[in-house]
Every structure is written in C-alpha cells, then in structure tokens.
Amino acid sequence: MEQKYTIGIVGGTGYTGVELLRILAGHPHVTVKMITSRSEKGVRLDDMFPSLRGVYDLAFEDIDLDALKQCDLVFFATPNGVAMNYVKELVSAGVKVIDLAADFRIKDLSVWSKWYGMEHAAPEIVEQAVYGLPEIYREQIKTAQVIANPGCYATAVQLGFIPLVESGLVDVNHLIANVASGVSGAGKGASVATLYSEVNESYKAYAAQGHRHQPEIKQQLDSLSETPVKLTFVPHLIPMTRGIHATLYATDVKNKTAEQVQEIFAQRYQNEPFVDVLPVGDYPETRSVKGGNICRISVLKPQDEEIIVVLCVIDNLVKGAAGQAVQNMNLMLGFEETLGLTAAPLVP
Amino acid sequence: MEQKYTIGIVGGTGYTGVELLRILAGHPHVTVKMITSRSEKGVRLDDMFPSLRGVYDLAFEDIDLDALKQCDLVFFATPNGVAMNYVKELVSAGVKVIDLAADFRIKDLSVWSKWYGMEHAAPEIVEQAVYGLPEIYREQIKTAQVIANPGCYATAVQLGFIPLVESGLVDVNHLIANVASGVSGAGKGASVATLYSEVNESYKAYAAQGHRHQPEIKQQLDSLSETPVKLTFVPHLIPMTRGIHATLYATDVKNKTAEQVQEIFAQRYQNEPFVDVLPVGDYPETRSVKGGNICRISVLKPQDEEIIVVLCVIDNLVKGAAGQAVQNMNLMLGFEETLGLTAAPLVP
Amino acid sequence: MEQKYTIGIVGGTGYTGVELLRILAGHPHVTVKMITSRSEKGVRLDDMFPSLRGVYDLAFEDIDLDALKQCDLVFFATPNGVAMNYVKELVSAGVKVIDLAADFRIKDLSVWSKWYGMEHAAPEIVEQAVYGLPEIYREQIKTAQVIANPGCYATAVQLGFIPLVESGLVDVNHLIANVASGVSGAGKGASVATLYSEVNESYKAYAAQGHRHQPEIKQQLDSLSETPVKLTFVPHLIPMTRGIHATLYATDVKNKTAEQVQEIFAQRYQNEPFVDVLPVGDYPETRSVKGGNICRISVLKPQDEEIIVVLCVIDNLVKGAAGQAVQNMNLMLGFEETLGLTAAPLVP
Amino acid sequence: MEQKYTIGIVGGTGYTGVELLRILAGHPHVTVKMITSRSEKGVRLDDMFPSLRGVYDLAFEDIDLDALKQCDLVFFATPNGVAMNYVKELVSAGVKVIDLAADFRIKDLSVWSKWYGMEHAAPEIVEQAVYGLPEIYREQIKTAQVIANPGCYATAVQLGFIPLVESGLVDVNHLIANVASGVSGAGKGASVATLYSEVNESYKAYAAQGHRHQPEIKQQLDSLSETPVKLTFVPHLIPMTRGIHATLYATDVKNKTAEQVQEIFAQRYQNEPFVDVLPVGDYPETRSVKGGNICRISVLKPQDEEIIVVLCVIDNLVKGAAGQAVQNMNLMLGFEETLGLTAAPLVP
Secondary structure, three states: OOOOEEEEEEEOOOHHHHHHHHHHHOOOOEEEEEEEOOOOOOOEHHHHOHHHOOOOOOEEEOOOHHHHHOOOEEEEEOOOOOHHHOHHHHHHOOOEEEEOOOOOOOOOHHHHHHHHOOOOOOHHHHHHOEEOOHHHHHHHHHHOOEEEOOOHHHHHHHHHHHHHHHOOOEOHHHEEEEEEEOHHHHOOOOOOOOEHHHHOOOOEEOOOOOOOHHHHHHHHHHHHOOOOOOEEEEEEEOOOOOOEEEEEEEEEOOOOOHHHHHHHHHHHOOOOOOEEEOOOOOOOEHHHHOOOOOEEEEEEOOOOOOEEEEEEEEOOOHHHHHHHHHHHHHHHHOOOOOOOOOOOOOOO | OOOOEEEEEEEOOOHHHHHHHHHHHOOOOEEEEEEEOOOOOOOEHHHHOHHHOOOOOOEOEOOOHHHHOOOOEEEEEOOOOOHHHOHHHHHHOOOEEEEOOOOOOOOOHHHHHHHHOOOOOOHHHHHHOEEOOHHHHHHHHHHOOEEEOOOHHHHHHHHHHHHHHHOOOEOHHHEEEEEEEOHHHHOOOOOHHHEHHHHOOOOEEOOOOOOOHHHHHHHHHHHHOOOOOOEEEEEEEOOOOOOEEEEEEEEEOOOOOHHHHHHHHHHHOOOOOOEEEOOOOOOOEHHHHOOOOOEEEEEEOOOOOOEEEEEEEEOOOHHHHHHHHHHHHHHHHOOOOOOOOOOOOOOO | OOOOEEEEEEEOOOHHHHHHHHHHHOOOOEEEEEEEOOOOOOOEHHHHOHHHOOOOOOEEEOOOHHHHOOOOEEEEEOOOOOHHHOHHHHHHOOOEEEEOOOOOOOOOHHHHHHHHOOOOOOHHHHHHOEEOOHHHHHHHHHHOOEEEOOOHHHHHHHHHHHHHHHOOOEOHHHEEEEEEEOHHHHOOOOOHHHEHHHHOOOOEEOOOOOOOHHHHHHHHHHHHOOOOOOEEEEEEEOOOOOOEEEEEEEEEOOOOOHHHHHHHHHHHOOOOOOEEEOOOOOOOEHHHHOOOOOEEEEEEOOOOOOEEEEEEEEOOOHHHHHHHHHHHHHHHOOOOOOOOOOOOOOOO | OOOOEEEEEEEOOOHHHHHHHHHHHOOOOEEEEEEEOOOOOOOEHHHHOHHHOOOOOOEEEOOOHHHHHOOOEEEEEOOOOOHHHOHHHHHHOOOEEEEOOOOOOOOOHHHHHHHHOOOOOOHHHHHHOEEOOHHHHHHHHHHOOEEEOOOHHHHHHHHHHHHHHHOOOEOHHHEEEEEEEOHHHHOOOOOHHHEHHHHOOOOEEOOOOOOOHHHHHHHHHHHHOOOOOOEEEEEEEOOOOOOEEEEEEEEEOOOOOHHHHHHHHHHHOOOOOOEEEOOOOOOOEHHHHOOOOOEEEEEEOOOOOOEEEEEEEEOOOHHHHHHHHHHHHHHHHOOOOOOOOOOOOOOO
C-alpha cells in the first residue's frame, strides 16, 4: 500500500483555501489530513464548498498545534499576521511550512511593519524563509523548511520583468507595472466594495498611491538589478472573478530589436514548466490560464520603439497562490515539480 | 509499455470540442490521435486554443475516413446533420462512435426531420444507436457501438424528472420545465444574438414556442411513464458562460411529504457516481458543478403543498456534453466509469 | 419664479436611494431638500455617489422630524421596520409619505409580523396606507397620504397575473411564479453571499421555501380573485446587477386561444403608460427596461396547450422601486403621471 | 407652437446609433425625422430596439439624399468610409453634418488611407471638417458645417493628456497610454471574437502593434506640443459592455508636486461642463459615467515621483461617441451646450 504525505491546512475558508483543496484533491502523493478554522469549527468542508462534495470527508477543526505537528507539511491560507505566530513551533517539530499570506515575504522588517501595520512576531523565520518563486529560487526551495509564497500581482510582475532586469536591458529607473486583477484577489470577506453590484460593469484603478505588493516586487527586482529599481505600480479591478493581467513598460537602453527581446524571454524560460512565452504577435488572455498553474507572456515593441511592453497573465488563485504553493510543495517534498498541476485551463 | 486506446475527434473547433480535448487530456488510457476540421485544416490546435498549449501537439486535419477507421473510438463534435453521413462506414469498420450532436437522439424520424429541417441520412443507425444517459441506459451503453449523447437541457431535465415519473408520483399531464442556460450552450458561431454586448446584463426567455430539446425530453419521459407526458418547456438565457439550471414543477398526486419525495430521489440515485442529491434545504448553484461531470439536485415542496419543485444543475459543456460523452466512452471501452472525470469543479 | 415641491429622503445610502435621487434629479417640479442617514451623517452625497457629482449639493444629515415636516413629501428608502416609527408624526403634520420598504404593504398584521420578525409600530397607518400599484389603485393613490410602494418581485408578478386572475381565466389553485432577479435586489449591505466572486458566473434558486414577497403577492391576487389563490413562488439570482424576469405559469380553464389571451392583456393595459404588452412572439429582455419605469409583458401558450405562460420584465430599481415611487408621487401631487419618468432605457 | 430642428440619422442600427436615438429622445429642441439603413429598410426602429418602444414611431428607410437635404442636421452613425461619399452633397445643400465614424478625423490623407485601407473620397471635406472635441475646438465647432466626432479612446486619452502637454510639463518623447474598453466599443457586427463566451471572464491586450486611434491621438497631441509626441498606446478589452478607462503615464520634467499638477488640471477644466476633475485621492470608476456625457479625471504622482499618472473614464458610447456628438450639435445649432445631456449616470 502506497504511503502518502500528510498535509494540514490552517485557514482554508477563503478563496486560496478552496483552490488549494481543489488542486490537492488531484495530487497523487499527498492527503489532506486536517483543515482548521476558528470561526467555522465543526462545519463540514463540503457544506461550505458544495463543489467539494464527495471529494473530501473533512470538517473544519479548531487550530491544534499538536495535531498539525503530525503533518509532513502545513499550508497557511490565513490572513496576514497569523502564520508568524505558529510557524516557529512547527519548524521546531520538523514540519515544513508554506505560507500563502505575506508574513515572510519581505526581508526588511521595518518595511514589512509599515505595510502590514504590526510588529513581526517571528523575525528569525523571516530570515530563514525562502521566497517561493521557483523561476528564481528553485534550488533553495528544495531544501527550505519555510516558504513565503509570493503575492499574486508580485508573481505576474516579476515573471514579466525578470528577463529584462537580469539582462540589464532596460532603464530600471522608470519601470511601470500597469496591473489588473479579477475580484477574487480581494478575498472572501464581507465588504461593500466587492459586492457584485459595486464591481460589475465597472473598471477602476485603486491603491496606486501604495499597494503592498509594490515593496515586495521592488525587493525582488532590486536583488536582480545592479542598481535599485524605481517602480510605478498601478493596480486595477476587473469585473471578473479570476485572473491577473500585467502590462509592463520599460525603456530599452540597448537598442535591441523586437526579435532579440523575444529571444531573451524564450531563453530565460526555456526550461520552465509553468512559464509559456507566446509566439510573436500573440496576446495572452487571462482565460487561457483559468484554473491552470501557468504564466503566459508576450513581449513586444510597439509604436514608440524605445518602449518594451511585456504582457503577462496568470490565474491569481493558481500560479498567483495555491498552484504555486503546490509547485513549491512538490519541490520541498522531492516530487516531480509538475505533479498534480498539469490539468488544462478551463475555456470557455 | 502501456497501450492506449486511440481516439479521433471530428469537428472540435467549438465549445464541446475544446471541452472534450480538455477532459481527454487528463484521461490515463486514451490518446487523441487526430482531430478534423474542414474550415481550420492545417491550423495548430493550440493556436486556436492557447489554453491547450503544451497539452496537445496536433493540428486540424481534413476529414479522412480511412484514418478515422484506425481509431478505436470517434467522437463527433460537429453541427447537427454531419455525423449521420459518416457513422455507417465507421461502424462497419468496427469503430465505436459517440455523437455529441443530435443526429441519433430521436427515434421517430419524422419528428427528427421536423425539428432539424432535413431528411435523415442513416435511419438504420438511429435504430441501433443507444441514448447515452447512463443513469437509464448504462447496460446498453456498455455494448453499444453508436451513442447518441444527450442534449444539455435534456440531461438536466431528465435527471430531475426521472424519479418522479418512474415512480408515478406526479401528474404527467402538467409537467413544467423552466430552464436556464449559460451562453456557451449557443455555440461558437458568429452571431449578433450572442455577442457580449447583447447578452451581458440581461436575461430573457426564448424559444418557448418550440425548442429542439423538448421532443427529445418528451420521448425519454414517455418511455418511463405509463401515459404520454405533456411538457411545457421554457428556456432562458443567463448572462454567464457555463451552466444549466432546471427548475421543474410537477403536481404530486400521491400526497407525499417533502421527506418522502427526498427519499425517492436519494434512493433512485444512491449508486450514481455523477448525480448528487443535496441535503434538504440546500439550493444547488451552477458554479458548484463548473467544469465537473456532475449533476446536483434538490427537491422541495414549497408554499403550495401540491407542487413538487426540483432544482437541477449541470455544466452544459460537461455533464451536458463532453463529460457525459467521456462517461459513455468509459462504459463502452470497459474502463472504470469515473476515469478522468473526478476533477473537482472550479470555484470560485 | 417657479415654485417647486420639496422632497425629503430618509435613508438613501442604498440602491433604491441613489436611484430615487437619479430620477428626481430629472423631475421638473420637485427639489430634494434633505437626505438623511444616521451612519453617513456629514458625508457629502456625491462623495458616496460620484455619479451624482454636479447634480446635487447635499450632505447626509441626521434624521430630524421637524425638518422633514417642512417637506411636501417624504420618501423612506430605509430598511424594513424604520418608516413605521416616523410616519404617524409626519402624517399628522400633513406630509405625504411614500415608503419604499415593506412596512405598510401587508394588511394582516400577524402575517406581517411573521415575515418581518417584529411587532408593528403603527397599525393605524397600515390601515390607511394605499398599496402603490397604480395599475390597480390609481384613484386611491391620488388622494392617499401614505403609500406602501410594492416590492420588486411583487410588481412584476402582479402585473403578469392581473389580467388572468381578474378575468377568471385560470385555475387559481395552481399559480406558479418562477422569478429571477439581478443582484441589486439584495441591497448594498456587506455580505458574503452577494460578493462578486460568489455571484458571478453562477445561477441558483433561493428562498423557495418562503420569500417575503410571496404573502404580499398572495394578498393582492386574493383581492382580485373570487377564491383565494395558491401560489408557488420560486426566486432565482441572476449574475447581473439590474432586472427582474418573471415567468408565470397558469392553467387555462376557459379554453382560450393564444390570440384571445393576448387580447385580454392588450385591453387590460391599453391605457397604462408604463405597461407595454409586446407583440405576439416577442420575448421581453430585462435590458429593454434597464433604467426605465416600464414593465414589458409577453403572453404565450406553448407546447402544452392548457398552460398559459406570461413573461414580465421590469428594472427592479425603477418600476420595481424608485420609479414606481415617483409615479406614485406624481399621482399624489397632481402632476402628469409620467413626469420625469420617460427617459428611454439604457441599451446596450 | 414651438419649431423644432429636424435631424436625420444615416446608419443607426449599431450601438452608437441606438445611443444617439436614446439621447436625442430627451432633447427638447430637435426631432428625429428619418433614420436610414440599407440592410434593415422597412424594419420598425422599435422592433430592432424594444427599449425605444413608445419613444419613436419610425422605420428604417433606404438612404435618400433628397430627403436628408430637408434636415437641418444629419448624423452619420455608419461604418468608416460611408459618410465621405454623401457629405459633400449635403454640405452644398446647407445641411450640417456630424460624422461619428473616422472619415474626417485625420488631416493627413496618406495616414488616413494607411489605417483605414481605402482612398479618401472627399479630401476637401477633410480639410474643412472641425475635430469635434469641444474642450479644444469649441469656437470652431460653433460655426462648423462638418464635424469629425472623435474616437472613444481618442477622447479619453486627449482629455487626460491635454493639460500635461499644453503646459509643457512632461517629456513628450515617452507618453504611455494604457487604455481599456468595454466590449460595445467593438460594435454590433457578428463576430466570434466578441461573443459573450469569448469575452466573459477574461481580459487581454490587443492591437498594441497598431490601433487606429493612435495616429488620431498623436495628430491632436502634436498640435498642442512644441515637438512631436511619441506615444505608446496599448488597448485592452474589459468584460463589460460600456466604459473606457485610460491610465496615462508621463514623466514630469518640471519637478512639480502632486498638488501643483492637480491644480493644473483643475484650472484647465474649470469651465468645462463635461470634464470633472476629482478630488485628490479619488479613483474614477467607469460606472460613475455610465450613460452620462462626462469625463472624470484623477491625477496622481505615486511611488516613482517622476511619473505622473492620469486616470480618465468616459462612457465610450456617450462622451466617447453619441453624447459628444449631441454636445457638438448643441454648439452648432446655437443651443445651450448641455441641453439634453444632463441626465445622471446609471448606478449601480
């Protein structure tokens, strides 16, 4: 009889939680042993998520560290500021942890505190945590005990800028990320701003004066660049549920042709199972990645020849959250990286 | 090395086609060997459907009967009136066939001709074809060579009415099916009526004077009823892509309690892998089946105690088309019925 | 200089409130003098509703009965159970009142208390209030001091059933109202159930076991029928913001032709400015009334010849709420009934 | 008895046509005398647009120049390349003309031919036509006989860039316009690309390599700038029907504070009835202009202090097409500029 790795999920009543459950249900080598939620304690998982009827026979439990320590790996699909209170003890018990929130994403604690409005409870875990973007940190992830799973916008923007910044191709003093997200990115909390009747048939920018993913992206791009980057980051809200589209603008300082830029992207991602560089002239649609753990990218040099435009799409709940977390899990547990993540996106 | 069954798909540029490809991509025992389209001959499959990039390495071919005869099973995802011209020859060659269109659904050829506006080219195949609703015809499907895959509305309405009609519980002279479908049910042909700006933020009934699925449903329910049924069938168009919701009304002639009616449904479907009778008081949402091969059903007796209301949801492209076709394929080829069909629906 | 009637609005932070403000802004003979909201006191109206920038120069005030008594007419766009605490005093001061909530809709106080979960604070106002459906009570409305503005579903269902029930054409023991509403009908309160990501790309029935509009409709139809009606009422939620679609089923007991039934509707509504009986064969779309104070109706006898099907559409926020309230205001203040209500719906 | 100006509409079966009809229906001083459509000749207007039932009593007629010459003003709501064949004769007859298509927008005929793929049939009208953006050309419009009504994207982008370019505040060598439009901008022609099921729940860029509005915008901005501008223009498609959102990026070369830039916008548009500069910190939503002839603008200097970000929203069918056309008509016929255009937008 096959032995499966045991998984615990802390949180899991939100959208990244249900997506994680959906993906893990199709994974051959792991089994979700417990799922916790203080507010929903005792509620059957499939009462909250009828789409999972017949898939899981679990109910939400109160958080119980001793029980979680019996798991091989624990995902935190909790609000920001929760995981940091539990991870240390789990780590001591040898449990691997992947945090889908922001607790361990930013290395500079003063920056973190400024954006997340609290003191950090586990600075030593921040230091030890590996940023879970396999396209940069694959080797470190394999041996990591704690993963800071990247933000959704942060994933899309980094994957688009990495080849340009790494290659020194563009002026890093004027990077522009015009990003747009479906509404599920705002989570499942009751709020007027994300009511159907508030969001439907409308489109707007928001948080351009300051969004938490901006310092996360800047930290990452800085680490790839000779000089610190300057990044203008303007998020928008799209009347749809899933999907992120990043439209990135940078100024070419090396006078490359469109074909040369395309080639730089193709080479950078040639061995990446979950980054798909589209043929010249194609425009990625967010629906082409709906439900799939994949980032599709196009690059072009349109009217103003100095400006390079990169277009990236991901499903914010998959490659931008739960799918990337499972990709990290695969690396941490020594599985094939693509295991459980190859289902084709749902179109239409 | 494992031997896989070979599959051909005729048509396949529409929504049932891409859905069939998506589902078959995850099936362990079959491989799609060829896909045909006269109009798209030579076009790579993943150029038309970028969601399938990296999943298939195929291009559309012209239809070639000799090549199709090399397949173990051929799906027709063509417009109505196409399959009937090819199936006879395939059958003679021993190829199994599943038609996702309406060519073999209606046994009475004069009724068929009236609704589909043409003479039937293969009456003998109509006679031999098995109606592919496993919840009624499972045993016949296992040995069938030609399957008439049911219509999407027809699947939802039958699964809701079967327990009531089989049990003689209701007045079959006044069955009402108030049904509503997402827009993908109308197909991928260019048309003003299904443009985004025509359909979005609106809701309407249509074709209540006569819809092709009405005689199909009536034929089926008649076969389960002592006396012919009278069915009022009113379809509506919902501003969403996927999903069918059937709200069925029938008059209880045996004075059963709500609990007794619930029990009748629970028993009828207790061994069905793809029919899920919800607990009393739950209302099925179409999104709870999005992308999944499952029908969820609720039954209730609301304000007017004589009226039984049945609520059924399916994904029109899955249990209403491609998923049901693969379920039939599994039965025909001797696989586990649920193989390749257990992925959880995509929520949100 | 022209003298305008002065209007007060109590509540007004929700969807019926902003719609009332939008419509009144185009009315030539009234001016909104004050708008109250306890929670939003001091907030400028156009900060909450940027669509009204430049249209009103008002801020929300605390409720002040003395100030309201200076108005000619006061609208209550408050939650259920608020208006009943204030109307008596306003009435004593000679102010006319239109309540857009349910406080005065149901004459039987025990029924009201059962559905609205509280004791009624002003039974004498219930008695005196006129139900504001001009298509039945036009003359009484003209001289009324208090109007109970009908519910949105209730408006659509009544307008569809009135000609059938008044004429004794149908079996009132088996009336079926299959109704569907856009999400704005659920109001602007923060709630998980009406989040964009919960509602989008899904469709479901709800509250079929008991919805507050059912007894309201039954009270009204009973008053038109020789014998009490039995009504099965099943509401559904449509992924769109505005619009109600009612699909009504009744059994013809007088063996009329479709043409005769059409004629009954045409005659009943021939002088109604806001009920539009469509030509035979047309299906009303909800978008054809979006933003307009109009009900469009089709009637047909489809497959089962005994069943009459009536299709009605309204904009739930206009003819189902704010527009009908202004129609009532016009009647009460002696204006032309259509004043300020003739703008064409917004299509697409 | 009041004399009304008579209006003819050529074309009018598309979205700008029905919007023009909706707006003109509420205009006090004009009456639509005739509407033409070759393909729909004889069809009643309200059969095609049920939202206009009871509003117009017209049927589509074949185009008849003699009849059109009897009108005071003729709108062309035709595809590109139609108006140019008729305008000369109408002008000779003293009829004023507003073309909602692109025939007279671009002064350089070789540029026009390149983008619109045909020879121009009326170069002398191009020369005489006034570009119908009242915020720049108000005085010329008042005496013009032919108006080239601006494109929808072009309107939004110009209104956002005008204060920056006119004031020499920004580096015109690196202007970026990241624009997004609802689907109605693509028109009402049958096409797969704009089917509901293709567009819903997806977001993408398109035509970034070359869009017809790019040279139109460049021509206009060039005329305001000391040196020719370089403009990167990337359009995106939003899953909604109405609305354009422009996110504009430019580099501040004069080191202004955010407050100073805000003040430049406020002053530039202080007397404009249809441009609304929002308070600092507000983000314009497209729904705040839905159905209204208004452009709302915010300006900010976010993270990278050199970059100025301007956010503009319009309803593509109103201020981006039919509403602006009526605004131009008001100016041409000597009416109050805002006449018939003051109805508040429809929210939610």
